[in-house]
Structures are given as C-alpha cells and as structure tokens.
Amino acid sequence: MLRGDEEQASDLPSVVSDLLAKCAQDNPDLQVYLLRWDSSLAFLGMRELWAKEVWDEKTPDNVHVQLDATIPMGGSQHQKIVIIDDEVAFSGGMDIAVHRWDTRDHNPDEGERIEEDGTYGPLHDVQCVVAGPIVQDLAELVRWRWKRLAGREAIPFRGNADDAANDMPASWPPSVRPLFRDIPCAIARTIPFMDDVEPQQEVRRMLLDLIDQAEDLIYIENQFASREEIAERLNERLKQCSRLRVLLVSSYEPEGAVEREAYWASRVAFKKILEAGIEPERILMASSSIEDDQGKVTSKRIHSKVMSIDDRYLVIGSSNLSNRSMTLDTECDLVFEARSPAQREQVVQARNDLVLEHSGCEAAQLSSYLEPGKPLRNLEHCRQPGRYGLSEVEDEQFTDQSLRSFMLPFSDPEEPLVPPLPLFNGKRTQISNPSKKMLIFGGVALVILLLAGLGYYASQHVSWLNAEAVQGFLEDTRGTYWALPAVCGIYILAGILFFPVTVLSVAVAAVFGPLWGPIYGMAGALCSAALLFGAGQAMGGDSLSRIGGSKVKRVDRKFRDSGIIGVAAIRVIPIAPFSLVNLVAGFSSIRFYQFIMGTFLGMAPLMVAKGFVGDSLAQIVISPSAQNIGYLTGGIVFWIILIFASQKLVNLYQQRKTS
CATH class of the missing domain: 3.30.870.10 (Endonuclease Chain A)
Incomplete structure (x- = not known):
C-alpha cells in the first residue's frame, strides 16, 4: 500500500496482511473481520487457491476470515x-x-x-x-x-x-x-x-x-x-x-x-x-x-x-x-x-x-x-x-x-451460468460458484483419470502397445544403429500416453542387458521427461504458483530452491506417475537444467538396479534361482549406495555454488 520514500519512512508494514497481523497482535481487543470472495469461473486465474489458510496462518485469532462462495x-x-x-x-x-x-x-x-x-x-x-x-x-x-x-x-x-x-x-x-x-x-x-x-x-x-x-x-x-x-x-x-x-x-x-x-x-x-x-x-x-x-x-x-x-x-x-x-x-x-x-x-x-x-x-x-x-x-x-x-x-x-x-455469455452475463433449480416446495435454489480448490483438484483428477484410461485402453486394444510387443520390437533393433532412437521414441510415445514407465524400463533392461539397458533406458526417460516438461511450460509455465496463491508459491519456491535434490527425491521415491511429474514440473518455476539433472540422479539407481536384475522382476517370482536373486539383491544394494552417493554429490555441488 506504500512504496518508495513513504514506505521507507513508515514504522508499520506496507503489505496489508502484515499490517493487519501487526495491528491485531499489538491490540488483542481489536477485532478484524475480513470477508473475501472465494472464486468465480470468470476470474479463476486471479484468485489464490489457499486464501483462507494463508490468512489464518499469518494472523492471530482476533482476525476472522471468511470466504464468500x-x-x-x-x-x-x-x-x-x-x-x-x-x-x-x-x-x-x-x-x-x-x-x-x-x-x-x-x-x-x-x-x-x-x-x-x-x-x-x-x-x-x-x-x-x-x-x-x-x-x-x-x-x-x-x-x-x-x-x-x-x-x-x-x-x-x-x-x-x-x-x-x-x-x-x-x-x-x-x-x-x-x-x-x-x-x-x-x-x-x-x-x-x-x-x-x-x-x-x-x-x-x-x-x-x-x-x-x-x-x-x-x-x-x-x-x-x-x-x-x-x-x-x-x-x-x-x-x-x-x-x-x-x-x-x-x-x-x-x-x-x-x-x-x-x-x-x-x-x-x-x-x-x-x-x-x-x-x-x-x-x-x-x-x-x-x-x-x-x-x-x-x-x-x-x-x-x-x-x-x-x-x-x-x-x-x-x-x-x-x-x-x-x-x-x-x-x-x-x-x-x-x-x-x-x-x-x-x-x-x-x-x-x-x-x-x-x-x-x-x-x-x-x-x-x-x-x-x-x-x-x-x-x-x-x-x-x-x-x-x-x-x-x-x-x-x-x-x-x-x-x-460466444464470449459475452461467459464474461459479461446478465444471468448466472447455471439458472436456479426448482425445488419440490415450489422454491428455487441457486447454484453458486464452485470453490477454486474444487475446480483445480477436480480438473487435475479428471485429467489424470482420462490419461490413465487412455493408456489402459491403448494397452488393451492397440496390438503393438503392450510389454510383449514392445519387447519384441526392441529385440529386432538390438545390435543395429536404430536401437537408441527406437528406445527414445518408445519412451516419448509412452510418456504421452501415460504408459507405465516401470514396465518399459523392465523391457529395455531385459532386451539390452545390465550395461546398455540402463544407458538406453536413461536416454529414453530423459527425452520423454524433457518433452513433457516443455509441454507443461508451453501450456503455462510458472502458472502453478500463480494460480495456487501464496501458499503454493512458498511450496513452489522451496521446490525450486531445492532444485536438483528435490527432483531427485521425487524420482527416487515416486509419488505420482512419471508423465504427470514431468508436466507439473513444467508448470512450476523450477529450471530445466535442475529438472533434467535431478531426473538423471533420481532415476539412475533404479535403472542400474534393473540392469543388474537383467530380466523382469516377475521372472524372479516365477523362477527364483540363486543367480536371479543375486542380481536382484546386488541391484538393490547398488541402488541404495547410489542414492546416498547422489545426494552427497548434489549437496557438495550446491555448497560450492553458494560459497
């Protein structure tokens, strides 16, 4: 509310939330009532996702906040x-x-x-x-x-x-x-x-x-x-x-x-x-x-x-x-x-x-x-x-x-987008604006379900889009100049269709063995991740923090500041589908090089572990030979070692960067 010399000369905060918080803290008898409107379909991108929670967190109990929905x-x-x-x-x-x-x-x-x-x-x-x-x-x-x-x-x-x-x-x-x-x-x-x-x-x-x-x-x-x-x-x-x-x-x-x-x-x-x-x-x-x-x-x-x-x-x-x-x-x-x-x-x-x-x-x-x-x-x-x-x-x-x-009924309407609904008692009830949280989370859930359903449908009805067909195609390219381009192309297509990356990685490891399998798999995964990250940026890079408001901005800022470590941690312990993480990262404010390096460090242990296994994990269950169990055990141990080594290297890198 104040800028420049006025702000410098003032003893009070110039940001309204900080000012109200200070006034309420200094005077416990003061009662502050803040009534904000929750959301509107016409101005969805201009409203914070966590408006009430942010105010409740920043202000004492004598600041009362309500959202009007x-x-x-x-x-x-x-x-x-x-x-x-x-x-x-x-x-x-x-x-x-x-x-x-x-x-x-x-x-x-x-x-x-x-x-x-x-x-x-x-x-x-x-x-x-x-x-x-x-x-x-x-x-x-x-x-x-x-x-x-x-x-x-x-x-x-x-x-x-x-x-x-x-x-x-x-x-x-x-x-x-x-x-x-x-x-x-x-x-x-x-x-x-x-x-x-x-x-x-x-x-x-x-x-x-x-x-x-x-x-x-x-x-x-x-x-x-x-x-x-x-x-x-x-x-x-x-x-x-x-x-x-x-x-x-x-x-x-x-x-x-x-x-x-x-x-x-x-x-x-x-x-x-x-x-x-x-x-x-x-x-x-x-x-x-x-x-x-x-x-x-x-x-x-x-x-x-x-x-x-x-x-x-x-x-x-x-x-x-x-x-x-x-x-x-x-x-x-x-x-x-x-x-x-x-x-x-x-x-x-x-x-x-x-x-x-x-x-x-x-x-x-x-x-x-x-x-x-x-x-x-x-x-x-x-x-x-x-x-x-x-x-x-x-x-x-x-x-x-x-x-x-076309635009006027949505942007400058005289009537609600949904008319009042009649009730059994002869009265009418108005459908109000859905909360922004409901719209955002509902939309995300719908997109995930649609993409997952598309991937499942494709795997069941597209003859060449299943583990056996992919493995057969890769075996045909083994030993040729087309091996690496073929792996990268399949990973890109699988990422677009939200095809499970684990299934694909297992197939690549089984075909190309414990050495070239992880190398080819990592190259394909990085290509797919880069493409979907770019798609997220093209659809509205940085909009995750802008739409989500100050609370999401803080989380996004921490994610950006943690950089390589943050991405690597998500890759090591996947909390969401591979393709979804790539898209969301594109919407966030994290830098591309942080995303790619974190993806490499986080996925390398898994790729190497699968290379040591050399075949699908399902074959170990079917035929638990000492050799297969040895490969699996060695892969897991090596995976754990690489996790710690990756984190140590990243910590050392960031320490040198800030020194």
Missing part, C-alpha cells in the same frame, strides 16, 4: 468496502490486490509499480472515504454479509450516527481533506438472486434515473462500457435534451482475449448506440495517454467507476457499466446529491479535477471547454508535452466482434 455461478463479489471502528467507511473501485498501487502522476516509467509477477502500467482508480450517518448503513451491509456467511454475528455497531458532521472522528485519515460536508448521500446496491436473498438492482435503476435528469454534461469514467441499456438511455436523453453532452473516459488497450472479444467488442456496439443520430461534437468516448520525447505512447488503465450528472449528482462506486454489474455481481455505489450552491460547486470541482488529470488541460482552459454548448472534442486538443491527453477510442483496431456472441 454463495455468489451465483459466473458472478463475483465486487463490492469494495472497508469500515474502521464504525466511524469511517471506504467505498469505491479500489481492490486490495496486486497491480493496484500508483500515484496521480501516473508516471509512464515508475519503478515502484512492480509485483512478484512483474511490472505493470499506469493505473487510475477512485475510492471515497465518508463519515457520519452513512457509515451505519454501510456497517449494516457488511455485517449482514458477514452473518450469512459465518453464521454468527460480528461485534455490535459501536459508532455514533448522531455526531455532528463537522466533528471529524478519530479514525479519519489525516492525509485526506474532505471535499464535501453535510451532503446527502445514498447507497445503491446490486445483489443477485441467492437462496436466502431477494435480488436488488438499485445501481441499474439509479443510473437510468440520473441519466433522465441530465441537462448539460454527463461525465463518466469507467473500466468497461458494455451495457447496451445504458447506451440506449444516454442516446435517448441526448435526443430529448439538445444541450446535453456526454464525456466518457475509459482504458485504451484490452488486457487479454476475454477483454478484447467480450468487453472491447461490446464497447464498439456501445459507442455506435450512443452516437446514433447525435452530433459528433456532443459526445467523446476517450482514453488517456502520454507520449515521451522518443514517440513512445503509454496509456492509462482506468479502473474507477465514477459518474457526475451536471452539477447535481456525483456517483463513486464499484459498478462497471456492464451487464454483470447491473444484475449478477454484488455492487455498492455511493450517490452524493448537491442541494446548495456550495455543494454544486464542489461536484463540479470533483469532476473537473478528474478531467484535468486525464486531459492535460489548464484549469481555466478546461472551464471554458466545458461551458454549456461547447464541443467536447476540443478536449482532444488540450494535450501538452509531457502530460496526459485525451484521444477518442477506436476499438475496431482490436476486434472485429466476430467472437463477441
């Missing part, structure tokens, strides 16, 4: 509310998450905008802090959500809603100067249908009602603009009121295919509906960017959700102009109504302050450009060297909208 399938818990001592409340667009810190300067090259997974670009967001009677309403909202998840009450409300507006509470942040005092404020919510809850679409109705009252200028900054109903109502009001203008500021470039083919493709449609039959100078849908001396253009990422209606209303909230924010997600917007001349001036001040940040205009110049009847497109000419400026969005360069109808 009751949102309808495909929806998300999108409210962003913090209550402090029932005296002040924060609400708006800001997530407590990575890739959210920035300053209002939004420097194109900001060294502090960096997280564990890399750097990120300029980010603009808006959050408001309030005190007074409105805090009690927000406190009741978060307590209601807590109780229905935890099944128990939080601490009773302790604030005094009758405090005079001019008396700032002790918990008000001293760095924030209030913009408004004693101004009417309302809460608008979106609450989807859940088993024990009636749906609420207050945000949707509020936005439509406010648009109907606009006469001069509607200013919007929002992460998305995909809700066609909003565009239609804006267009309708523009036609009814000839003086009205609309300025909408959003992001320039989409992040990934989902945004491009769902939200940006929908923004193309939104813009067409908004501008239909309206004079071009009355509408400007723009992004904010800056150009350096070398011609490099950097665009600002807009995450805020703000709307002002003339000088009468100011909305700051969590709701995007999207389908899901109007019906499916949980949202919370604060609506401020200016009733006095001073308050109206403050609404204009708040709006102009944001437009100045995005447009690069001077204050006096902006006031002139925003006078009633002035073309909004003049704002595009405010750009000054070294400052951000506005440019009209042209989203057709990013998408042809051909995939929009």
Whole structure:
C-alpha cells in the first residue's frame, strides 16, 4: 500500500496482511473481520487457491476470515468496502490486490509499480472515504454479509450516527481533506438472486434515473462500457435534451482475449448506440495517454467507476457499466446529491479535477471547454508535452466482434451460468460458484483419470502397445544403429500416453542387458521427461504458483530452491506417475537444467538396479534361482549406495555454488 520514500519512512508494514497481523497482535481487543470472495469461473486465474489458510496462518485469532462462495455461478463479489471502528467507511473501485498501487502522476516509467509477477502500467482508480450517518448503513451491509456467511454475528455497531458532521472522528485519515460536508448521500446496491436473498438492482435503476435528469454534461469514467441499456438511455436523453453532452473516459488497450472479444467488442456496439443520430461534437468516448520525447505512447488503465450528472449528482462506486454489474455481481455505489450552491460547486470541482488529470488541460482552459454548448472534442486538443491527453477510442483496431456472441455469455452475463433449480416446495435454489480448490483438484483428477484410461485402453486394444510387443520390437533393433532412437521414441510415445514407465524400463533392461539397458533406458526417460516438461511450460509455465496463491508459491519456491535434490527425491521415491511429474514440473518455476539433472540422479539407481536384475522382476517370482536373486539383491544394494552417493554429490555441488 506504500512504496518508495513513504514506505521507507513508515514504522508499520506496507503489505496489508502484515499490517493487519501487526495491528491485531499489538491490540488483542481489536477485532478484524475480513470477508473475501472465494472464486468465480470468470476470474479463476486471479484468485489464490489457499486464501483462507494463508490468512489464518499469518494472523492471530482476533482476525476472522471468511470466504464468500454463495455468489451465483459466473458472478463475483465486487463490492469494495472497508469500515474502521464504525466511524469511517471506504467505498469505491479500489481492490486490495496486486497491480493496484500508483500515484496521480501516473508516471509512464515508475519503478515502484512492480509485483512478484512483474511490472505493470499506469493505473487510475477512485475510492471515497465518508463519515457520519452513512457509515451505519454501510456497517449494516457488511455485517449482514458477514452473518450469512459465518453464521454468527460480528461485534455490535459501536459508532455514533448522531455526531455532528463537522466533528471529524478519530479514525479519519489525516492525509485526506474532505471535499464535501453535510451532503446527502445514498447507497445503491446490486445483489443477485441467492437462496436466502431477494435480488436488488438499485445501481441499474439509479443510473437510468440520473441519466433522465441530465441537462448539460454527463461525465463518466469507467473500466468497461458494455451495457447496451445504458447506451440506449444516454442516446435517448441526448435526443430529448439538445444541450446535453456526454464525456466518457475509459482504458485504451484490452488486457487479454476475454477483454478484447467480450468487453472491447461490446464497447464498439456501445459507442455506435450512443452516437446514433447525435452530433459528433456532443459526445467523446476517450482514453488517456502520454507520449515521451522518443514517440513512445503509454496509456492509462482506468479502473474507477465514477459518474457526475451536471452539477447535481456525483456517483463513486464499484459498478462497471456492464451487464454483470447491473444484475449478477454484488455492487455498492455511493450517490452524493448537491442541494446548495456550495455543494454544486464542489461536484463540479470533483469532476473537473478528474478531467484535468486525464486531459492535460489548464484549469481555466478546461472551464471554458466545458461551458454549456461547447464541443467536447476540443478536449482532444488540450494535450501538452509531457502530460496526459485525451484521444477518442477506436476499438475496431482490436476486434472485429466476430467472437463477441460466444464470449459475452461467459464474461459479461446478465444471468448466472447455471439458472436456479426448482425445488419440490415450489422454491428455487441457486447454484453458486464452485470453490477454486474444487475446480483445480477436480480438473487435475479428471485429467489424470482420462490419461490413465487412455493408456489402459491403448494397452488393451492397440496390438503393438503392450510389454510383449514392445519387447519384441526392441529385440529386432538390438545390435543395429536404430536401437537408441527406437528406445527414445518408445519412451516419448509412452510418456504421452501415460504408459507405465516401470514396465518399459523392465523391457529395455531385459532386451539390452545390465550395461546398455540402463544407458538406453536413461536416454529414453530423459527425452520423454524433457518433452513433457516443455509441454507443461508451453501450456503455462510458472502458472502453478500463480494460480495456487501464496501458499503454493512458498511450496513452489522451496521446490525450486531445492532444485536438483528435490527432483531427485521425487524420482527416487515416486509419488505420482512419471508423465504427470514431468508436466507439473513444467508448470512450476523450477529450471530445466535442475529438472533434467535431478531426473538423471533420481532415476539412475533404479535403472542400474534393473540392469543388474537383467530380466523382469516377475521372472524372479516365477523362477527364483540363486543367480536371479543375486542380481536382484546386488541391484538393490547398488541402488541404495547410489542414492546416498547422489545426494552427497548434489549437496557438495550446491555448497560450492553458494560459497
């Protein structure tokens, strides 16, 4: 939450989990309630796998953590509310998450905008802090959500809603100067249908009602603009009121295919509906960017959700102009109504302050450009060297909208992905988002079962894919130049089909004997391991730690740091199928050379042991001759010696590396 000089000067931790842990430890009477949403199919890769366990592990008992998994399938818990001592409340667009810190300067090259997974670009967001009677309403909202998840009450409300507006509470942040005092404020919510809850679409109705009252200028900054109903109502009001203008500021470039083919493709449609039959100078849908001396253009990422209606209303909230924010997600917007001349001036001040940040205009110049009847497109000419400026969005360069109808129902739906199911008593029950753990583990289990089933089916129905056929094929290549390529090819094919590597190793040892059998087998195993490791990286290298969250990151980091020893240990005592280990290693952050060397050291003892046996272990059971038993005993003893020798060599290697 703090970076640079501010972080260095602070006596408190700057990471929110560390800060809450310290505050709770220093003050045992303090009670912290943290309600996180569990998961959503739409944002699966952005949520940690062990979120609750990590918080429970890092914080004392007076920090209470709950995960909300009751949102309808495909929806998300999108409210962003913090209550402090029932005296002040924060609400708006800001997530407590990575890739959210920035300053209002939004420097194109900001060294502090960096997280564990890399750097990120300029980010603009808006959050408001309030005190007074409105805090009690927000406190009741978060307590209601807590109780229905935890099944128990939080601490009773302790604030005094009758405090005079001019008396700032002790918990008000001293760095924030209030913009408004004693101004009417309302809460608008979106609450989807859940088993024990009636749906609420207050945000949707509020936005439509406010648009109907606009006469001069509607200013919007929002992460998305995909809700066609909003565009239609804006267009309708523009036609009814000839003086009205609309300025909408959003992001320039989409992040990934989902945004491009769902939200940006929908923004193309939104813009067409908004501008239909309206004079071009009355509408400007723009992004904010800056150009350096070398011609490099950097665009600002807009995450805020703000709307002002003339000088009468100011909305700051969590709701995007999207389908899901109007019906499916949980949202919370604060609506401020200016009733006095001073308050109206403050609404204009708040709006102009944001437009100045995005447009690069001077204050006096902006006031002139925003006078009633002035073309909004003049704002595009405010750009000054070294400052951000506005440019009209042209989203057709990013998408042809051909995939929009396919992506929209999953990325920006109005209804849950699975509709409510009828019950015998006439009521309905909502299928909520499955937990991320269930999705991940269920998916892994399904993949393993499918691959294992495919391997078994192939071994039973493909004539050349069984131990006898493989052994016969290898015997045909023995003594030829094709022996080694044949072994490597079979190992690669077996790895892809999840064919048991033990069966294959036994066959190779039986055909090529105690010397060349292990050599050929090791070469084939390394080829197969390298191929599947590369496949894992191609499918999303390093994603194991990114998907799993901080707890999995720690395990992955230990696995990476143990390196060769860690891989060798898994190979010596196999805890999963050979092919699965190879794929998972590719998903992890372990280095390729560590993986290959660990695989060699871990599998070498087994290969050598099988070479000494010289034939299948099954033949020892069938014909337990002294010679075969001797080979087996010698192989096992040699295996144990090599295990210890391998570990000693690796320890010595790592000691020299760190010295």
